[in-house]
Amino acid sequence: xxxxxxxxxxxxxVGTQSTRALLINNQGQILFVSQxxxxxxxxxxxxxxxxxxxxxxxxxxxxxxxxxxHRAGESLWARIEGATITTMRDTPVLLDKDYKPxxxxxxxxxxxxxxxxxxxxxxxxLLFRVVGMREVVTQQFQFTPCNWVxxxxxxxxxxxxxxxxxxxxxxxxxxxxxxxxxxxxVGHIPFDHRRAKWMGKNNLIRFIFDxxxxxxxxxxxxxxxxxxxxxxAAHLTGLRKGLPLYAAGADKACEILGLGCIxxxxxxxxxxxxxxxxxxxxxxVEPELFVPAYSAVMPGYYNPEIQIYRGYWLxxxxxxxxxxxxxxxxxxxxxxxxxxxNTTLKDIDPGCDGLFFQPYFTxxxxxxxxxxxxIGFSDIHTHSHVYRAIIEGINFALMSSKDIMExxxxxxxxxxxxxxxGSQSSEIAQITANMFGLPAYRSYTNxxxxxxxxxxxxxxxxxxxxxxxxxxxxxxIEDEFLPDHKQHKIYSEIYEKFYSDIYQRLASLYKRHSKHxxxxxx
Numbered sequence: 029x030x031x032x033x034x035x036x037x038x039x040x041x042v043g044t045q046s047t048r049a050l051l052i053n054n055q056g057q058i059l060f061v062s063q064x065x066x067x068x069x070x071x072x073x074x075x076x077x078x079x080x081x082x083x084x085x086x087x088x089x090x091x092x093x094x095x096x097x098h099r100a101g102e103s104l105w106a107r108i109e110g111a112t113i114t115t116m117r118d119t120p121v122l123l124d125k126d127y128k129p130x131x132x133x134x135x136x137x138x139x140x141x142x143x144x145x146x147x148x149x150x151x152x153x154l155l156f157r158v159v160g161m162r163e164v165v166t167q168q169f170q171f172t173p174c175n176w177v178x179x180x181x182x183x184x185x186x187x188x189x190x191x192x193x194x195x196x197x198x199x200x201x202x203x204x205x206x207x208x209x210x211x212x213x214v215g216h217i218p219f220d221h222r223r224a225k226w227m228g229k230n231n232l233i234r235f236i237f238d239x240x241x242x243x244x245x246x247x248x249x250x251x252x253x254x255x256x257x258x259x260x261a262a263h264l265t266g267l268r269k270g271l272p273l274y275a276a277g278a279d280k281a282c283e284i285l286g287l288g289c290i291x292x293x294x295x296x297x298x299x300x301x302x303x304x305x306x307x308x309x310x311x312x313v314e315p316e317l318f319v320p321a322y323s324a325v326m327p328g329y330y331n332p333e334i335q336i337y338r339g340y341w342l343x344x345x346x347x348x349x350x351x352x353x354x355x356x357x358x359x360x361x362x363x364x365x366x367x368x369x370n371t372t373l374k375d376i377d378p379g380c381d382g383l384f385f386q387p388y389f390t391x392x393x394x395x396x397x398x399x400x401x402x403i404g405f406s407d408i409h410t411h412s413h414v415y416r417a418i419i420e421g422i423n424f425a426l427m428s429s430k431d432i433m434e435x436x437x438x439x440x441x442x443x444x445x446x447x448x449x450g451s452q453s454s455e456i457a458q459i460t461a462n463m464f465g466l467p468a469y470r471s472y473t474n475x476x477x478x479x480x481x482x483x484x485x486x487x488x489x490x491x492x493x494x495x496x497x498x499x500x501x502x503x504x505i506e507d508e509f510l511p512d513h514k515q516h517k518i519y520s521e522i523y524e525k526f527y528s529d530i531y532q533r534l535a536s537l538y539k540r541h542s543k544h545x546x547x548x549x550x
Contacts (some may be wrong), residue, residue, distance in 0.1 A: 036107050039478040041306040042115040042145045042198065043279060044087055044135070044301045045069050049092035049110070050475060051100055054491050056502030058473055059104065062095040065090040067204070069135075075227075076139040079132035085194060086201045093265035110268065111257065111422050112274045112485040113202070114282040114477050117192040118215030120173050124187050127206070131184055131192055134173040136215070137301075137337075139390060140180045141170040161318055167396045169236050172216040189504045191243040193217065195278065202265075203273050207246045211277030211323040219242070219328065221323045222312045224249075231317070234396055248273045248328040251488035254391040274488040276481035277325040280304055280333065284327045286480030287445040287518050288473060288494065288503035297426060297468075298461065299450025303339025303387075303431070305426045306331045313437045315429075316394050326495045332437055334429035337390035339398075342418050347471045351411055368451070373410040373419070378462070378518045380413045382406065385421030395531065397538040403530065418520075421458055423463045424527045430464070438478040444468040445505075446475040454507070456498070461509040464484025467518035472506035479503065 035054040040047065045412055046066055060359040066088065070078040116138040121129055142163050146169045148156070156162040169175055178185045179550045192200075193215055196208040213219040218237045227234045248254060253271045262269040276282055280298060289296040290308050296512040298304045308324050315321060315332035338345075347355060347365045358368040383405060388398035402417065430441060444466050450456050452474055461468040472499055473479065483498035492498040 034107075035489070035491050036092070036484065037111055037112060037274075037482050038096070038108050038490075039276075039481045039485070040089055040090065040111070040113040040198075041196065041279065041282075041475070041478045041481070044116050044137070047085065047088035047092050048475065048478065049089070049484075050478040051104065052098060052478060052502075053353045054486050056479055056482075056504055058367060058475055058478070060096055060100045060477065061478075062099060064095070065094045070137065071132075073470045074140070074209070074524060075143075078135040078137040078139075079240075080135050080526070082129045082133045082194065082197050082498070085115075085133075089329045089369070090264045093267060095229070097266045105266070106268075108268070108271065110265040110272050110274050110485045110489055111202070112276045112481045113195065113198060114276050114279050115193075115195040115198065117193070117212075117278040117280065120215060120217070121192055121194055121197045122184060122188045122387060123190040123192065123197070126188040127190060127200060128298035129197075130187055131177075131181070133197075136172070137390075140165075140173075140176055141358060142172075142176040143170070144175065144179050144344065146234070146547060150498060152232070152235075153320055156163040159317070163316065164231070164394070164396055165236065167391070168216075172214070172237050172238050173402070174237055175223075177362070179541050180433065181345065182246065185258045188243060190245065190403055191217075191239050192245050196245045198408065201255050202256045202257055202261045205255035206252050207248060207252050208276050209254070209275035209280045210327070211325050212275075213247060214278045214322050215278075215414070221320045224323060227534070235247050247430060248275050250277055250325045250484040251327070253488065261371065274485040276484040277523035279324070281325050281331055282323065282477040282480030282484075283447045284331055284480065285483055285495070285499070286344050286476030286478070286503065287469075288499045288505070289448050290326065290329075290499055292437065292439045294445060295443070296445050296447065297451075298448040299340045299422075301339060301341045301455065303336040303426060303448070304333050305421050305429050305448075307433070307439070307441070309437055309439075315433045315436060318456045319394070325480060332433050334433060335391060335427050336387055336422060336424075336429075338387060339422055340448065342387055342389065342400075342422065343415070343450070346415060346418060350414070354411065357452045369412065369415045370455045373416050373459065376412055378420075378515050379522050380417040383409050383413050383417045384415075384424075384527060384530065385417040386520075386534075387418070387421045387425050388531065395535075397542040398531070399541060401530070401534060417451075418458075420463065423460055424523055427464060427523060428528060441466065446470050447474070449474065451461075454509070457509045458512075461511040462515040463512065463519045465511050467511065468509040469505045470507040471502045
């Protein structure tokens with residue numbers, strides 16, 4: 029590619045564990061990257077709480093930009109034509125009249141709950157009871173941060189002029205505009221993804237997040253300009269004053285696009301802190317009852333998705349709590365504990381000699397009382413068995429989600445595209461192909477969210493005529509993992525005869541546990 033044909037944007041990717049700044053060209057090449065780790069990722073002053081200061085994330089963005097400028101050099105830095113940003117979802121920030129944060133942000137992992145119940149009309153109580161969602165609706169109301177603040181910090185709520193997501197706040201810090209992308213508005217907020225607008229007062233579930241309209245932000249579609257880098261932001265980040273910031277989407281939406289999943293028979297699987305399976309459709313279909321299909325980065329398209337909240341966080345948890353010996357050995361070898369444990373995966377047969385792991389550590393809409401479980405322990409099981417059982421358990425949960433969404437969306441998945449930190453392991457990628465019985469593909473880079481957001485920027489700049497062209501030019505598949513059909517047959521039998529029944533058999537026990545365990549403290 030001739031130098032005159034190369035176009036460059038800077039993409040910011042603000043995740044749970046780190047913030048990254050990337051220089052990306054219109055051929056999908058990542059020219060330079062800077063990663064700033066979040067240490068700590070969040071703080072918990074009480075059990076189930078997860079908070080972080082909003083300006084902590086902006087300071088990491090600034091550090092990443094300055095470090096990237098140093099790495100890239102002034103001549104390349106001067107060629108940046110646009111900026112874009114993607115962040116983790118469902119992380120609300122409360123701002124006062126001067127748009128200053130009033131309290132720490134609620135990180136999406138936060139599971140505190142309000143004690144009050146919503147006031148419902150007789151019609152709504154009857155309707156939710158008939159469809160079996162009365163309890164679920166109450167739980168969603170209680171898990172929504174704005175309701176917790178109104179109940180427990182009313183003085184904060186009285187001062188709240190804007191209730192926005194982290195992405196909106198960072199866009200404001202960069203441009204001075206209180207605006208966001210349609211496909212970034214994912215969380216416990218009253219956004220109607222089907223119609224791409226804020227919910228009206230008569231919306232059936234508007235009461236769950238009854239935030240006044242004037243507290244909400246403006247929005248644009250991906251590819252449109254959110255604003256321009258202000259003088260203050262330019263001084264802090266080293267970016268050019270007036271540089272346009274293009275709308276993209278939330279991290280998962282950008283990952284899906286950055287993996288090239290724009291057809292309904294392609295499933296994007298993210299092995300990140302949370303694990304998700306999603307695909308792209310041109311019509312709105314809820315992946316599960318009362319679970320919205322989120323707006324895709326491509327305007328007019330949707331991403332039905334099912335999420336396993338504690339996805340590959342579970343591997344980090346296992347290593348931190350139970351793999352001290354492996355951590356010590358890996359340090360001596362100069363590799364990560366994950367790399368060391370991944371080398372043992374091939375030594376364990378499919379099904380882990382009867383050890384099964386259910387990964388529902390965190391409840392969701394359809395599993396309001398879920399807990400994690402490990403079933404089938406015997407004296408033959410080792411650390412490696414548990415490690416592989418966690419990987420298989422996450423995949424079994426994603427297989428169940430795939431089946432649900434195929435029925436609801438009326439499609440058939442023919443290929444998997446893998447992203448997130450866990451996808452870097454070829455062993456995990458191969459296990460995934462074997463379990464699903466489908467070919468699995470991996471990009472040349474793990475920075476797929478950055479690629480997806482950059483595609484949106486280049487479409488907005490007119491470099492590509494549409495997203496199809498952007499994907500063709502910028503998404504590059506490097507690895508293919510074909511399924512071992514003998515292993516797939518074993519996994520299918522385990523799934524159909526055992527795994528698919530575990531949650532239903534344990535659901536009543538989980539419910540009793542949830543209601544009574546809080547009384548077991550001395």
